[in-house]
Amino acid sequence: MTPAVEILRVARRFGNVQALAGVDLVVGPGEFFGLLGPNGAGKTTLISILAGLTRADAGTARVLGHDVVDDYRNARRLLGVVPQELVFDPFFTVRETLEIQAGYFGLRNADDWIDELLHHLDLTSRAHSNMRALSGGMKRRVLVGQALVHKPPVIVLDEPTAGVDVELRQSLWAFIRKLNSDGHTIILTTHYLEEAEALCGRIAMLKAGRIVALDTKQNLLSSFAGLTVRLTADSLPEDWQSRILRRDDQSYVLSLSNYAELERLLATLRAHEIAVTELSLQEADLEQVFLRIMARAH
């Protein structure tokens, strides 16, 4: 099956800064894919190359098999991008903005789909308002509408919820989830790691222009962070002292790789006849994984 997005050995330098240093990435059709990284990691440059806004120094990028340079017309028709910056054309109303964007893609008679988009993005009542009259959150929703107006099978969302209130964020994600369940491939960059954890199936982490982690969310969570265990006991066997994260009174907070290791810990405690009076577990979240990966990556 043709990958939704295929990035092969893509490199890009801006002056002395190596923004991307030979990135390889394949996103399958229908995936909800997260692209994470600190500021300056190269996420937006990678998206810009995919969208034809920036040209790569080396390597190739394809959208559903269409090269973004040699076959840019088809590649761009298949791609919808929600840009990071909150930009708009102050001359037009919301509806005109969407109609014009549809027309740029050569779509005629897109009225029904535009009505549906306005409804899903809760913009129907503001359809005839000038873009200048909208709040930041509303402008962000129009940007999402502009990216979807040509019904692209691959949708890239570059920080789509920055500055958006919680209620709107939830309705936006419900809509994006629906698009994903309808078969659209979604690529998301966000600084809200809980969003990525809740939505993405696979995640790539970039640092200094390189991919430093690429796996399913579940594998990343279990491989890189494991469990945090808090237990109250009189003592802890010597073998497990190195796993202590912190200690207060008779409580120990330990870092474990997985549930199998927890079982071994409990068995050791039983063997040493150490009574556990209290025990609680906390699974690692994506933020902890992200911080650990970024800390160990050079």
Add this chain to the structure above:
Amino acid sequence: MNPAFGSGWLTLLYKELLRFWKVSFQTILAPVLTALLYLLIFSHVLEAHVSVFEGRVRYTAFLIPGLVMMSVLQNAFANSSSSMIQSKITGNLIFVLLPPLSPLDMYAAYVLGAMVRGLVVGAGVLAVTLWFAPLSLEHPLWALAFALLGSAILGTLGLIAGIWADKFDQLAAFQNFLIMPLTFLSGVFYSIHTLPPFWQALSHFNPFFYMIDGFRYGFFGLSDIAPGVSLAVVAAACLALSGLTLVILQRGYKLRH
């Protein structure tokens, strides 16, 4: 090409037209009023003192085609340059760069939009100035050819300037130190035969002179140089600038990083 999609350039053209139409007081009526003021002042001061084409044409009548063409040129330039730089600075150019528009699509839409504004303003100037002097239209097709080519050249120059400039200040410099002097020194207000030989010769290096002189030929059947020569110069300039602009758009100079 996917048959479900057409070309988007017509929508970009529509957007360019809608953009200036929405602020037509500023983009159409204001330049018409400016040209009318030029006519009132210059004709009042110079009508009795300046003889053109050996007295065969009244100065006010001579002035009208010059002002019409000047308005066409300045407004064609203003349209494409302001549209491009505003889109660049506000960042909404991304909406034009993301769709599958080719360099030729972008060129055609921006320049045709500029031509329409220039021609609409020119028609407006002609309509309000016609009453001030009897005016014939001896060779309408010549006049039309120069109006179309002149507006295309300035629309193209505006696009180049809008792409090149990173801030409004740079665009104003392009307009005030290049476009404005070339327009005012092109024979809008005088026949170059009234100039000393040195300035007469220098005028031949001003491409705007050929546009104005050729356009005026369409009205009076009289010109400072043969209209065929002017047409060749203007057409060559239009082709050269169009080629340059297409290369700029193809390379994505200052548009795609």
